[in-house]
Amino acid sequence: MVINKALLIFDLDDTLVHSRIDFVTLGQWVRGELVRRGLTELPEAELVRMSVSQMLKLAEDYDGSQSTGHAAELWRKVEEAELAGAMRATVEDGAQAVLKSLKANGYLLSILTNNSRRVADTVLERFGLGTFIHTVMTRDEAKVLKPDPTGLLMLKDKYKDQVARMFYIGDAWIDGMAANRAGIPFIGFNCNDPRGISMVGNVSNLPELARLVEDICSAGEGDL
Numbered sequence: 001m002v003i004n005k006a007l008l009i010f011d012l013d014d015t016l017v018h019s020r021i022d023f024v025t026l027g028q029w030v031r032g033e034l035v036r037r038g039l040t041e042l043p044e045a046e047l048v049r050m051s052v053s054q055m056l057k058l059a060e061d062y063d064g065s066q067s068t069g070h071a072a073e074l075w076r077k078v079e080e081a082e083l084a085g086a087m088r089a090t091v092e093d094g095a096q097a098v099l100k101s102l103k104a105n106g107y108l109l110s111i112l113t114n115n116s117r118r119v120a121d122t123v124l125e126r127f128g129l130g131t132f133i134h135t136v137m138t139r140d141e142a143k144v145l146k147p148d149p150t151g152l153l154m155l156k157d158k159y160k161d162q163v164a165r166m167f168y169i170g171d172a173w174i175d176g177m178a179a180n181r182a183g184i185p186f187i188g189f190n191c192n193d194p195r196g197i198s199m200v201g202n203v204s205n206l207p208e209l210a211r212l213v214e215d216i217c218s219a220g221e222g223d224l
């Protein structure tokens, strides 16, 4: 079996593309709905620190204990905001060229995103990136969202016999926490709020990322 140099798993939003999702407005709306519907007893100060996906998990937990259907309604609104953001998306500088070159140089590329399949496919097709990606894992497959490590563990299991190393690359602390929990080295991509997660590096653009992983791989470091 051909052993590839490494599996590079990318986060999507604010790593390969910039989906112009209005997370501030969306976060405020979800927070307001959790309080208005009485789905959580957590104080406002704690909700403000949570990602949208973590807040939706609170709604899911409430539904699980009360046999209600709040989470599905909130998810519909989130997907609307995501699709609107995908339509306004821009692509990270050099994304197509760097992914093409990484693939040609023996790297397997995949994506793990908390986005839906529909949104992920829309932006990847729009910017011509899908052709370089071996596996796109979205929340529709992973079922549990980052910072939970489930999606990364599924990819780790799928590729463990095909690669010598793996890395997860993302901009947010939830990416780093998922990677830390999955035992996959994390590379920050303009990760400015790491909240104590450990990372092997923090790069500011894709060419810099390509140089970093090439340096690590050629030094024979980071083997699984």
Ligand SMILES: [Mg+2]
Pocket (backbone or CB within 6 Å): 011, 012, 013, 014, 015, 170, 171, 172
């Ligand atoms: Mg991101």
